[in-house]
Amino acid sequence: MAEIILKNITKEYENGFQAVKNVSLDIKDNEFVILVGPSGCGKSTTLRMIAGLEDISDGDLFIDGERMNDVAPQHRDIAMVFQNYALYPHMSVYQNIAYSLKIKKIPKSEIDQRVHEVAKSLGLEELLDRKPGQLSGGQKQRVAMGRAIIRHPKAFLMDEPLSNLDAKLRGQMRVEIADLYQRLNTTFIYVTHDQTEAMTLGTKIVVMKDGEIQQIDNPTNLFSYPVNKFVAGFIGTPTMNFFEAECAEENGLVVLKTVAGRIVMNDAKAAKLREGGWIGKKVTGGIRPEHVILSQDGENTVFSGKVNVFELLGSNAIIYVETEAGMIVMNTSQVQVYEHGDKIALSVIADKVHVFDPETERTVTN
Amino acid sequence: MSTPKVKRKFKRRYDKLPTVLLFVLPALIPLIVFWIYPICRSVYLSFTNWDFISPTYKIVGLKNYISLFRNPRFFEALGHTVVFTAGTLIPTIVLGLVLALLLVRNFHGSGILKFILFSPWITPTVAISIVWTWIYKTDGGIANTILTALGASPLKWISSSDTAMLSVIIVTVWKSLGYAMIFYLSALERVPGELYEAVALDGASKWRTFFDITLPCISPTTFFLMIITMVNSLQAYDQIQVLTQGGPSGSTRTLLYMYYQLGFQEFNMGQATAVAVVMILLTVGLSVIQFKASEKWVHY
Numbered sequence: 001m002a003e004i005i006l007k008n009i010t011k012e013y014e015n016g017f018q019a020v021k022n023v024s025l026d027i028k029d030n031e032f033v034i035l036v037g038p039s040g041c042g043k044s045t046t047l048r049m050i051a052g053l054e055d056i057s058d059g060d061l062f063i064d065g066e067r068m069n070d071v072a073p074q075h076r077d078i079a080m081v082f083q084n085y086a087l088y089p090h091m092s093v094y095q096n097i098a099y100s101l102k103i104k105k106i107p108k109s110e111i112d113q114r115v116h117e118v119a120k121s122l123g124l125e126e127l128l129d130r131k132p133g134q135l136s137g138g139q140k141q142r143v144a145m146g147r148a149i150i151r152h153p154k155a156f157l158m159d160e161p162l163s164n165l166d167a168k169l170r171g172q173m174r175v176e177i178a179d180l181y182q183r184l185n186t187t188f189i190y191v192t193h194d195q196t197e198a199m200t201l202g203t204k205i206v207v208m209k210d211g212e213i214q215q216i217d218n219p220t221n222l223f224s225y226p227v228n229k230f231v232a233g234f235i236g237t238p239t240m241n242f243f244e245a246e247c248a249e250e251n252g253l254v255v256l257k258t259v260a261g262r263i264v265m266n267d268a269k270a271a272k273l274r275e276g277g278w279i280g281k282k283v284t285g286g287i288r289p290e291h292v293i294l295s296q297d298g299e300n301t302v303f304s305g306k307v308n309v310f311e312l313l314g315s316n317a318i319i320y321v322e323t324e325a326g327m328i329v330m331n332t333s334q335v336q337v338y339e340h341g342d343k344i345a346l347s348v349i350a351d352k353v354h355v356f357d358p359e360t361e362r363t364v365t366n
Numbered sequence: 367m368s369t370p371k372v373k374r375k376f377k378r379r380y381d382k383l384p385t386v387l388l389f390v391l392p393a394l395i396p397l398i399v400f401w402i403y404p405i406c407r408s409v410y411l412s413f414t415n416w417d418f419i420s421p422t423y424k425i426v427g428l429k430n431y432i433s434l435f436r437n438p439r440f441f442e443a444l445g446h447t448v449v450f451t452a453g454t455l456i457p458t459i460v461l462g463l464v465l466a467l468l469l470v471r472n473f474h475g476s477g478i479l480k481f482i483l484f485s486p487w488i489t490p491t492v493a494i495s496i497v498w499t500w501i502y503k504t505d506g507g508i509a510n511t512i513l514t515a516l517g518a519s520p521l522k523w524i525s526s527s528d529t530a531m532l533s534v535i536i537v538t539v540w541k542s543l544g545y546a547m548i549f550y551l552s553a554l555e556r557v558p559g560e561l562y563e564a565v566a567l568d569g570a571s572k573w574r575t576f577f578d579i580t581l582p583c584i585s586p587t588t589f590f591l592m593i594i595t596m597v598n599s600l601q602a603y604d605q606i607q608v609l610t611q612g613g614p615s616g617s618t619r620t621l622l623y624m625y626y627q628l629g630f631q632e633f634n635m636g637q638a639t640a641v642a643v644v645m646i647l648l649t650v651g652l653s654v655i656q657f658k659a660s661e662k663w664v665h666y
């Protein structure tokens with residue numbers, strides 16, 4: 001239970017590399033915040049600065065209103081689940097979970113009761129006497145969480161906790177973590193490079209790239225209103241299609257002209273494009289695969305080309321189409337089987353088109 | 367009808383034996399010639415009255431052992447061996463670890479320092495010991511010069527039976543310190559950094575971290591060093607020979623040195639080999655005890 005505030009935090013490593021640049025973030029009491037971004041974007045560094053494992057080069061960190069920059073990790077009352085679990089190899093599961101309480105000189109009987117409580121909630125009761133070396137990945141993961149839970153810390157930090165698990169277990173643990181958050185009702189900061197994980201777990205997602213925050217938003221907004229091309233491409237699978245287009249005004253309508261056709265912008269987007277002075281200029285268009293549709297008549301064709309790969313996923317199919325505008329991916333639920341080389345004409349749901357400034361890559365239609 | 371099955375099993379287990387022997391033999395031959403045969407020979411000789419020179423000798427049964435166990439000199443030497451072994455083992459391990467902890471973080475000149483501390487280990491013990499006889503000189507030796515400078519009264523070092531054992535122990539510890547340090551350095555570097563971070567977040571102090579994380583993680587190295595140092599101490603000869611020759615008045619006579627004196631100075635090879643056999647049993651016994659005990663405190 002803590003409010004954590006990062007104010008213009010920068011991390012410069014000894015070699016001069018800036019891993020985190022001027023990051024500001026307000027994490028409210030009992031909030032579940034997810035830091036997501038590609039590998040090397042500074043997620044772990046940010047988390048480790050909050051935990052006190054890494055010095056803060058510049059800026060301020062407040063926990064419950066108190067400046068924490070120079071407070072040792074021992075005194076921050078924050079628990080962390082490490083990517084490789086970092087269980088104490090020579091201690092049993094019981095001792096691993098009990099360790100922080102033992103240090104606090106809490107009476108043995110109380111420790112025992114709390115360890116059993118935690119072990120029960122995580123399904124670890126049978127394993128209390130085992131050493132970490134005798135556990136599977138998923139079990140180690142649970143022990144690592146148990147070690148964090150038992151302390152009732154101010155905040156939980158998790159650094160890619162599921163990345164060492166296989167896909168099935170990952171899905172299962174994701175549900176358990178969500179459940180844990182509901183039960184504990186504490187501040188969670190969760191780091192992952194996996195956008196699916198972020199989208200399914202989070203209410204507040206922080207997208208990072210190259211040490212900088214790109215966007216802080218909920219999953220729906222991240223998906224529908226990405227602030228720039230990076231976020232648009234990073235969130236969602238298969239990734240958004242990007243294409244070159246020219247913004248033009250025809251018969252009082254604002255349209256995006258692609259190599260093979262045109263997309264008519266709705267009033268809201270048209271207004272933004274006019275406002276921004278984009279008429280007559282080159283822009284980058286973006287459309288998610290699920291918003292690419294088959295062109296019924298020749299009229300509204302935006303892309304045309306040949307089927308390259310056809311992946312049938314059961315209720316839907318992913319079709320990779322080689323078009324004049326490059327590869328366009330379509331995710332459709334109208335399952336119709338295509339062969340490699342089949343000719344296909346594509347259209348888009350115009351309301352779902354994103355338009356980006358080709359220079360700054362910022363979204364111009366939000 | 368299980369005989370054929372057993373036979374086949376037996377056959378399968380041993381049909382690779384010739385091949386295995388072919389590869390192992392080159393290593394086995396020196397072992398047999400220089401180790402197993404001499405041990406067996408020693409055990410045999412300990413039941414004789416050979417004087418090291420005569421071509422003939424008689425089997426005397428347990429006589430050598432009986433007189434050994436009636437000889438106060440033997441128990442004195444046994445006591446000295448225990449004092450010497452414990453006196454070298456504990457400081458070598460403790461100080462070796464302290465040095466490793468100080469030097470594990472690289473700083474300017476730490477490489478040179480490590481090399482200097484390690485160099486006694488690769489210098490012949492005889493050479494080291496000769497230098498230490500100068501250091502220990504009662505008049506004008508460095509040891510006493512330092513003591514006087516510190517305001518303490520000078521000691522007689524290797525010339526007094528009160529301090530001779532201490533002097534030999536100091537030389538031995540000084541020599542093996544760097545060796546222990548090198549092993550501890552690599553052990554400390556192998557402790558995963560994440561463990562230190564996890565334990566810090568769990569709220570442990572530096573002190574607790576050392577006892578709860580560092581020591582258990584390096585326990586296999588501690589165990590290895592305990593065995594090696596113990597065996598080395600039981601076999602120490604060079605420094606005793608150069609520094610004190612077992613004296614003054616037998617105060618540095620260990621079992622090994624007693625063996626040497628009995629065999630090569632008093633030409634009582636039967637007695638000497640009896641001492642050697644006792645030493646072998648002692649070494650094996652102590653090793654077994656250490657291995658048994660290690661199950662409790664060594665974490666692999």
Ligand SMILES: Nc1ncnc2c1ncn2[C@@H]1O[C@H](COP(=O)(O)OP(=O)(O)O)[C@@H](O)[C@H]1O
Nearest residue numbers: 013015017019038039040041042043044045046
């Ligand atoms: N100790 C260090 N010294 C120098 N650069 C580092 C150090 N640790 C991490 N980095 C660099 O900082 C960047 C961010 O690292 P990290 O926070 O671990 O990324 P993430 O967790 O998002 O994958 C990476 O480019 C990494 O190479």
Ligand SMILES: [Mg+2]
Nearest residue numbers: 043044045160
């Ligand atoms: Mg990371």
